[in-house]
Amino acid sequence: MTATVETATETRELTYLGAFNEALRQVMREDPDVLVAGEDVGKAGGVFGHFTGIAEEFGDRRCFDTPIAEQAIVGLGTGAAVAGLRPVVDLMFMDFVLVAMDQIANQAAKLKYMFGGKATLPLTITTSGGAGLSAAAQHSQSLEALLCHIPGLKVVMPSTPYDVKGLLTACIRDDNPTVFVSNKRMLGVKGPVPEELYEVPIGSAHTVQSGDDITVIAYGRMVPESVAAAKKLAEEGISCDIIDLRTVQPIDLDAITASARRTNRVVVVHEAVRFGGLGAEIASQITEHAFDYLDAPVGRVAAPFSPVPFSPHLESHYVPDKHRIADGIRETLGRPAPGS
Amino acid sequence: MTATVETATETRELTYLGAFNEALRQVMREDPDVLVAGEDVGKAGGVFGHFTGIAEEFGDRRCFDTPIAEQAIVGLGTGAAVAGLRPVVDLMFMDFVLVAMDQIANQAAKLKYMFGGKATLPLTITTSGGAGLSAAAQHSQSLEALLCHIPGLKVVMPSTPYDVKGLLTACIRDDNPTVFVSNKRMLGVKGPVPEELYEVPIGSAHTVQSGDDITVIAYGRMVPESVAAAKKLAEEGISCDIIDLRTVQPIDLDAITASARRTNRVVVVHEAVRFGGLGAEIASQITEHAFDYLDAPVGRVAAPFSPVPFSPHLESHYVPDKHRIADGIRETLGRPAPGS
C-alpha cells in the first residue's frame, strides 16, 4: 500500500478509532445513501466511540439507535441495501455475530446468488472483536473463521489506523456484504493517516517488514505482537518477513505464497481458537502452492481449545503474545529457545 | 470398531433412519431422563421420520412438538440439561444451526467453562445436513466447520446405520453438548446393525478399507462416494486406505496420522465448502505431524466457494462425487487421468 501512502497529500497521526470515525464521516459526506444503524450508535456514539459525533453531523435519520435485536439490525441493513441504500450496521461485539448468524450467513451472504445475481448488497457490518480485556467468554471472541467459510461475504481485520480508514472506505463502497472488524484493544493505537479519503483494496495484504528466514502471517492485533516478537528474534539473528493479511476473506494468496517460497518457512498467527481457525486454511493453501519450497510444516500460533477465560491471570496465558509468537517461530525454525 | 461389531449378538439390516430410531428408543427405555423436543417430532415423527413412533411409545411428555423457535429449542435443551435431564433437541435442517448459533455456541458450549466446571450439560442436538436434493442454498449446507471451531461441543457425522446407532447412543449418554448430524441423502441406506444397544466411541475413526498408495479421509455421505472412487481407481492400480472420520470434533488424529505416515499421501473429502472447511484443519494437523512422510501436499476435495445452487444441473457439479474424488486422488498421486 506504500503506493497509496505516497499519494496521500496530508498525513498526520490519528488513532485507530479516529481513523474509523473520519472515514465514516468522509464517506457519508460524499454519499447520501450511506447511513448507520446499531445499538447506542446514535446519541452515545457507540460504546467504544466509533460513531462519536456522527449523529450530530448527519442527523438522526442517518445515524440512529436500534433496539437490542441483532437479527433485525442485520436484516435492516440487508433490506435497505437491496432497496438501494448503502447501510452500515453495527454489532457491538463480534460475539454477537452468533446472534445474527442466520441473517448474515443465510440471508445477506446468499441473496444475490439465490436470486441469480439480480440483487446488489452494498452492506457493511461493523463489529469489534478480540480478547485481552477480561471481558470473558462472550465478549472476547475472534470469530472470523465462521464468516470466512460463508461464500458471499468479505471480511477485513485491520491492524493500523491507516488501514482502518482505507479498508472501512473500501467496505462501505463495496457492492457486497462486508464485515469490518475492529480490534477492541487497538482503538487507541496511533498512526499516520492521510486526510483525504482513500481505499485500501479489499484482498490485498501488506508486508510490514521484510526478512529472509521465515514468513510470519498475522492480522489485527497479532501484527504488532508479531513485530515485537520479530524484534526480539532479530537479536537472535532471525530475520522475519511479516505479512499483515488485513483482509481475511478473500486472502491475498499471491503475497503469502511468494514470501513462503522465498523464506521456505511460515508461521500463521491469530487470536482465534487454533482448531478450525483461519490459520488452518492459510497453512493448507500455502502448503498446496509451495509444498516443494517448505522446509517445515507451516506453524500456527493461536488460542488454545477453550472459551476465553475471565481472569487476567488466565487470559494472559490464553491470548497469543510476542513471547508465544517468538516460541512458535523458533519452533518452526527448529531453533532452541535462548538459554535452553 | 470391529471389536464392538463382534460383541454384537444379533445383527440384521436396518436403514440409517431405522438405526437412529432404534437407538433412540433403546436409550429412552433405559433412561427416563431422556426426552425429545423439536419441530414436528411428536405426532409427525419428524419430517424425515427420525422420530416415528417415539411419541406413541413414550408419550407426549417425552417426545413433543415445539414452536418454530430454534433458539428456544436449543435453550430448552440446555436449561433442561443443566437442571438434570438428558434432552435430545432436533433442528430440522443443519442450515437452521445458524438461527440458533448463539444458544449453541455462546451458551451451551461455554456454560460449563464459564461456571468453572460447575455444570453438566448432557444435551444432544440432532440435525440433518448435506446437499443433493435440490433443496437450494438454505436447506443443503454442511456447516460442521462452524461447530468444530467452538470449544465445548462434540460433533459426529456417521456414514453407516451401524455408526448411526452407536454414535447416537454415545452422544445421548455423553455428559457434554453433542451435535449428531444425519445426512439427508443416506436415510434409506441399509446396513448391518446389532439389536442390542452399543456405543461407537466419540472421537474414533474407522478404517473402511486398507490400502497402500494414498489415505482418503472422509465422513458422512462422502465415505461411500470415496469407496466408489477407490473401486474405480483400483482398476488403475491405485490402492486407497479409506478412513471414515465418523466424529469431526474431536478428530481421531492418531488414526489419520498413522495412515498418512504409511501411505505418504492424503486426500480429505467433504461436502462442505472448501475454504475454511474441516479439510483445512485435518490437512494442517496431518502436515504438522507427518511432514517428513508426505510426498505431496494433502489434497482437498470439497464444494467450491458458492452457496448451494438449486438446479440439479448445477448442484451435480457442486457436490463432490466419486468422479471428482477420483480426480483429486489422482492429482495428489500425480497420476494422469485415464485416457489423458
Add this chain to the structure above:
Amino acid sequence: MEPTPEILQELHHRMVRIRKFEEAAGRLAEAGRLPGFLHLYVGEEAVASGVCVALTDEDQISSTHRGHGHLVAKGGDFNKMMAELMGKATGYCNGKGGSMHISDLDLGMLGANGIVGGGVPIAVGAGLANQYKDNGNVSVVFFGDGASNIGAFHEAANMAAALKLPVVFVCENNEYGEYTPREATMAITDVVDRAAGYGMPGVIVDGMDAVAVYEAMVEAVARARAGQGPSFLECKTYRFYNHHGVQVLGMKYRSDEELEAWKKRDPIDLLEARMAEMGLMDAEAAAAVHARVESEIEAAIQFAEDSPAPDPATLLDDVYTLAGGAA
C-alpha cells in the same frame, strides 16, 4: 371503501392465476417433473391477491417458503416462474434459487425465503429505505402463524414500530406449521394479539374473502404512506394441500371435516358468487378467465420445458458483485 368492478375483476384474476399456477406445479411435482421442495399456496389466494391489489409496482413484499402465490399476485411472469421451478437457465433466478427463493426485484418481490421468519427483517429494511428516501412506498411482510413464534419476526416487528416504518405485517394464519396445529405451539388463538405488544394497530380479516383483505389492506397501506407507521393484518385462512407437495401425509394431521369445511369457503368460489350476484361476472365469463389463464400456464410449461438447463460454467457466477466496489 367499496371496491370498484375493476378491482373485483383484478382480485378474481389474480386469484385464478395463483390457483392455476399452483395446481399445475402440483401436477408437475407429482409427475416427478419438478426438483426440490414445493409449498403450494392453494386455498390462500385471497390473501396474496387482496394484499397485492392494494399495492403499486414500487411497493415491496417479502415472502416465505410458500412464495409462488405472492409473486403471482405481485405480477410475476409465468414463464420465468415455471422455468425457475424446473431449474432452467431462463428462470427468475437462472435456476439457482428454485421454489424457495423465487423473486423479482423489479416487481418489488424481495424473495421467497427458506428460513421461517427470515424475510421479515429484510422487508423492514426495505421499509427503512422507503422512509429514508421518502418515496411514499410501502413494504409488506407475509408470514405464517408459525413464523410469528420465531425471534426474527419479533425483532423486526418491534424494529418497524420503534422506527415508525411504512411496513404492513400480513399474517397468513392457516392454523398449522407443517404438521403441527397452532394450539400446540402458542397459547393464543389470534396472532394479532401480538400487535399490541409492538404498539401496532391490528385487525383480523377473513382470509378467504379477497375483498375483505383488500379493504383492510387499503387502510393499512394508507396509514403507512401517511407516515403513521406499521400495522398488522391477521388473515384467517387455510391451505388445501399438504405442507409441501399435494397429497396429505399418510399420517393424518388434519381431519377431513376440517378440510372440507374450509373448502366450502373456497376464496375463488366466494368471489365469483359475489360478482355473479352483483351481475359483474356470470359462470361463462368466469370460465373464460379460467380458460385463458390455463392456456397461459400451458404455454409457460412449454416455455420452461423448452428452456436450456443452466450452463455448469455459470456455477460460480453471482456469488459476488464484481463491478464497482473496491474488490
Add this chain to the structure above:
Amino acid sequence: MEPTPEILQELHHRMVRIRKFEEAAGRLAEAGRLPGFLHLYVGEEAVASGVCVALTDEDQISSTHRGHGHLVAKGGDFNKMMAELMGKATGYCNGKGGSMHISDLDLGMLGANGIVGGGVPIAVGAGLANQYKDNGNVSVVFFGDGASNIGAFHEAANMAAALKLPVVFVCENNEYGEYTPREATMAITDVVDRAAGYGMPGVIVDGMDAVAVYEAMVEAVARARAGQGPSFLECKTYRFYNHHGVQVLGMKYRSDEELEAWKKRDPIDLLEARMAEMGLMDAEAAAAVHARVESEIEAAIQFAEDSPAPDPATLLDDVYTLAGGAA
C-alpha cells in the same frame, strides 16, 4: 397476602446486602481493583429481593449481565462473589466467568449472562425439567426492558406458554438499555403489554417497593406451582449508577432531575420508612443491619484479596465433562 414481619426483615436484609455489595464493587472498580465489565444493580434491589424471597432454594433463576443482585438475593456467598469479581481461584467460577457469568447452581442461580436475552431460554429449559420431574419447583427469568426486544426472549416466552411451564418472567424495566431510552427502541410504554401476545397474565409492579414485588411474585409462583403456566411481572425500576461502572458517561443520557426523582424513591429507604412506621425497625436497628453487612463485605474483600490467582495449569480444565459419557 400481607407479608409477615419476618418477610419484611428478609426483604430489607437482602436489599441491604445487594446495595452494600454493589457499592463496594463499584469502589473497587473505580480504584482499578476489578478487571472487566461491572454492571451494578444499585437502585433495583427491591426487584431481586422481592422475587427471591418468594422462592425456595430449589427454585431456579436465570440472570442477566446485571447479575450480582440476583445472586445475592438468591443467597449468594460474598466471599465467592468478591473472589470471582477479582478473578481469583476461590471465586464461584474459579475466576473463569467473572461478573458477567457469576453463578451458583446449588442455589439454583443458573448464571448471569453476557448475551442480552441469552438466559431466557435456559430458564425455560429448567422449567421443562421441573414440569417433567413434577417437583413443584419454579424457574424465574430476570430480563430487562431492552432484552424484551430480542428474539431469544420472544421465542422462549412463547415456548413457556405453549408448554404451560412453571416459569415466571420478571422484567426489570429501568427505562434504558445502556444509553438508549426505551422510547427509542419500542413503541410501547409498558413491556407487560407483550404478555397477552403469549397468552400469559401480566401485571405492573412498583419495582422500588419490595413488598409490592414480593406480593405479586407470591401469586405468580403459586400459579406456576399449581400447573397453571407462566406469568409476567413488569417491575418499574431504575439504576442509580451508569450502565457499567459507577460514573455516568461524559455524555449525558439521563437528566439529573430524572435521576434525583427516582433516588427519592430509594427502595431501601422506602422499606425502612415503612417498617419504622410499623414499629418493626427503628433507625438504630436499620443502622445495625447496614453495619453488619458492611463488615461481612469487608471480610469478603479481604478473603478475595488473600485468595490465590487461578493456576495457569487450569486454563484448559472444564471445557468438557470428562467423567461418564462416551468420550
